Amino acid sequence: MASHTDTETGEAAALDGGAQIRFDKVVKQFGDNVVLRELDFSVQPGERVCLIGPSGSGKTTILRLLMTLERANSGTIQVCGQYLTHMERGGKLVSANEKHLREVRKRIGMVFQQFNLFPNMKVLQNLTEAPVRVLGESKAEAEQKGMELLELVGLAEKAGAHPSQLSGGQQQRVAIARALAMEPDVLLLDEVTSALDPELVAGVLGLLKDIANSTDITMLCVTHEMGFARDVSDRVLMFDKGVVVEEAPPEKLFNAPDHQRTRDFLQAILGRS
Amino acid sequence: MDAWEWEYAFSILPDLLRGLLVTFQATVLGSALALALGLVLALVRRSGLPILSQGTWAFIELVRSTPLLVQIYFVYNILPQFGITLNSLTAGVLALGVHYATYTAEVYRAGIDAVPRGQWEAATALSLPSSRVWTGVVLPQAVPRVLPALGNCVISMYKEVPLLLSIGVLDLVGRAREVASDSFRPVEPYTLAGLFFLLLSYPAAVLVRRLERRVGIAH
Numbered sequence: 001m002a003s004h005t006d007t008e009t010g011e012a013a014a015l016d017g018g019a020q021i022r023f024d025k026v027v028k029q030f031g032d033n034v035v036l037r038e039l040d041f042s043v044q045p046g047e048r049v050c051l052i053g054p055s056g057s058g059k060t061t062i063l064r065l066l067m068t069l070e071r072a073n074s075g076t077i078q079v080c081g082q083y084l085t086h087m088e089r090g091g092k093l094v095s096a097n098e099k100h101l102r103e104v105r106k107r108i109g110m111v112f113q114q115f116n117l118f119p120n121m122k123v124l125q126n127l128t129e130a131p132v133r134v135l136g137e138s139k140a141e142a143e144q145k146g147m148e149l150l151e152l153v154g155l156a157e158k159a160g161a162h163p164s165q166l167s168g169g170q171q172q173r174v175a176i177a178r179a180l181a182m183e184p185d186v187l188l189l190d191e192v193t194s195a196l197d198p199e200l201v202a203g204v205l206g207l208l209k210d211i212a213n214s215t216d217i218t219m220l221c222v223t224h225e226m227g228f229a230r231d232v233s234d235r236v237l238m239f240d241k242g243v244v245v246e247e248a249p250p251e252k253l254f255n256a257p258d259h260q261r262t263r264d265f266l267q268a269i270l271g272r273s
Numbered sequence: 274m275d276a277w278e279w280e281y282a283f284s285i286l287p288d289l290l291r292g293l294l295v296t297f298q299a300t301v302l303g304s305a306l307a308l309a310l311g312l313v314l315a316l317v318r319r320s321g322l323p324i325l326s327q328g329t330w331a332f333i334e335l336v337r338s339t340p341l342l343v344q345i346y347f348v349y350n351i352l353p354q355f356g357i358t359l360n361s362l363t364a365g366v367l368a369l370g371v372h373y374a375t376y377t378a379e380v381y382r383a384g385i386d387a388v389p390r391g392q393w394e395a396a397t398a399l400s401l402p403s404s405r406v407w408t409g410v411v412l413p414q415a416v417p418r419v420l421p422a423l424g425n426c427v428i429s430m431y432k433e434v435p436l437l438l439s440i441g442v443l444d445l446v447g448r449a450r451e452v453a454s455d456s457f458r459p460v461e462p463y464t465l466a467g468l469f470f471l472l473l474s475y476p477a478a479v480l481v482r483r484l485e486r487r488v489g490i491a492h
Contacts, residue, residue: 067398106400116395120413129409130399182399 019078020045020186020218021066026075028061035061037242038075045185046216050229050250053239054265059222063188066220067110068101079104080185106134109179110188113195115171117163123174124150124159127181135182142181149177153207169200173207180211187211189221193228201225208232226270230254238262282461285452289465292448299366299444300431306370307430308423311377315385316407318378336375342436344368349440365437373430380422384415418488424481428474445469 019042028036035058043049051059064070065077068085076093077084082104087096096104117126127146131137137145150156153173155166163171172192179187189208193201205228212219212232223229229236229250236253238246238261246259257263318329336344349364359367388411396406435446443451449462 067394069394069397102400105397108398110398112391112395112398114389114391116389116391118392118395118410120410129405130401133402133405133409134400178399 019043020047020080021220022078023062023065024076024078026065026077027073028058028065028070029073035242036065036072039243041237041244041247043186043218043220046218047235048212048219048221048233050221050223050233050236051239052223052226052229052236052265053245057239058242059239060190063110063190063220063222066108066186066188068105080107106182107185108188109182109184109186110190111172111175111179111192113191115163115168115175115195117171117175117178119163121163122159123155123161123163123166126163126174127178130178131181146177146181149180150174152180152211153177167200168196169203172196172200172204176204176207176211180217184217186218186220189219189223191222191224193223193225224269226254226266238265240265276460277464278458278461281456281458282465285456285462285465288448288452289445289462289469292443292445292466293469295362295442295447296431296434296444299362299369299434299437299442300427302366303369303373303430303434304427306366307373307377307426310370310374312381314374314378315381318382319385333375333378336372341368341372341433342439344372345436345440361437361440361442364440365434365442369430369433369437373426376426376429377423380419380426381415383422384419385411387418388414421481421485421488424477424484428477428481431474431477432470 021043023039023041026036026039027034035056039058039062051062053059061070065072066079066084071085076086083093083096084104085096085101086093087100088094117123118129121129124143124146127149128137128139128142131142131145132139147156147159150159153176155170155173155177158166158170158174163174166174172195176192192208193204196204205225208219208221208228209232211217219232221229221233233250235247236250237244238253238257238259240261246253246257246262248257253262254266257266314329314333318326318333320326345365345368348368349359349361352359352364392410392414393406396410401409434442434444437444438447438450441447445466449466452462453459
């Protein structure tokens with residue numbers, strides 16, 4: 001359970017209206033294992049930020065906290081100027097109720113490593129389900145938008161197929177379309193190509209680059225694809241052991257990193273590929 | 274006198290078939306109750322509401338660790354003392370249905386647990402309301418997986434219907450006993466009754482096994 005932060009910190013944070021995502025002294029631990037140590041960081045609207053670093057460094061946890069799949073042990077998270085898992089009541093920060101959580105969460109979409117399409121629904125229904133049930137769109141409206149998105153990801157002819165009939169790359173493109181169907185302000189990408197066969201990776205990354213170039217959606221990506229991070233991101237954050245070791249624009253971070261830890265990591269991961 | 278007389282055997286068929294109809298009624302109604310109530314019990318247990326889910330757990334344990342026969346007597350003989358009087362078939366269906374609901378509840382639970390965590394997470398990421406997560410995502414994946422196990426519950430119940438004899442329900446076995454005691458010839462009625470059970474429960478078991486294979490392929 002999230003502990004309640006003191007009011008002063010909360011109000012100070014709330015005054016910073018510019019950032020779309022803001023972590024304030026966020027601590028997350030699983031048992032004795034501290035995954036995030038008082039993490040502070042923020043993302044501006046429309047910014048593309050890639051999180052890199054060794055596994056277990058807490059990158060994915062950041063996305064999962066934002067998607068409310070995990071709760072922070074302490075600290076606050078704001079999305080679009082609103083607290084995510086807290087709400088203000090009588091000048092104090094209290095745990096958010098389900099309604100508040102839903103409202104803030106609607107602005108965020110997520111694409112998972114394992115796609116997580118609903119296997120009991122056809123491809124198009126995977127895309128229309130949430131817009132109809134959550135945004136209150138009519139079925140016709142949602143289906144039209146769904147078809148446009150399938151067009152965008154190059155899978156319009158698969159609208160009537162079941163997810164199990166698609167390749168991993170196709171499933172992931174459908175999952176991207178499903179997240180976009182909710183018209184989120186923020187898109188979270190959690191190692192979206194890690195479960196794909198090598199020959200399918202380029203197609204999915206190409207699609208994400210197109211989306212990055214043609215929209216102003218804020219993107220937060222956890223990735224091991226350094227080429228993708230270099231091409232897409234405005235800023236790269238190097239994580240290790242629950243803290244940000246270094247953050248810089250990709251040209252700087254990949255070509256002239258300041259920290260030995262970053263150099264070692266990049267050498268290990270680039271030397272391998 | 275032959276051990277088996279065909280003429281006599283044919284003459285008692287109508288009586289036995291009337292009994293079989295009652296067995297069917299009890300099985301169908303009892304199954305409907307068990308399948309519906311079991312789902313409710315499984316959902317309440319998972320609801321996370323402390324008192325309700327613990328109460329449900331206690332109820333399931335209580336029912337599963339006492340004999341069905343005792344529960345049948347309880348419903349039929351003790352409920353009337355609290356002002357609830359049921360005819361014997363209704364009481365029997367209620368006892369069977371509730372008893373098997375505690376088994377189907379566990380079956381549903383296993384099915385729900387088998388739905389990958391990623392499905393819940395995707396539903397959360399899309400902000401689906403929890404009622405829709407259950408009806409649109411989780412149950413449509415959980416229930417097909419456990420259809421064979423639910424089928425086995427129904428078959429077991431079918432074979433337990435004769436216990437309702439204890440409260441005077443004239444099912445297939447009840448009719449057989451009636452015929453046997455009227456004519457002092459037990460061989461034909463009981464053999465035929467056994468045969469009827471076999472003729473129905475064996476194909477049903479084969480069907481369930483085939484379903485199991487199909488579910489195995491689908492997942």
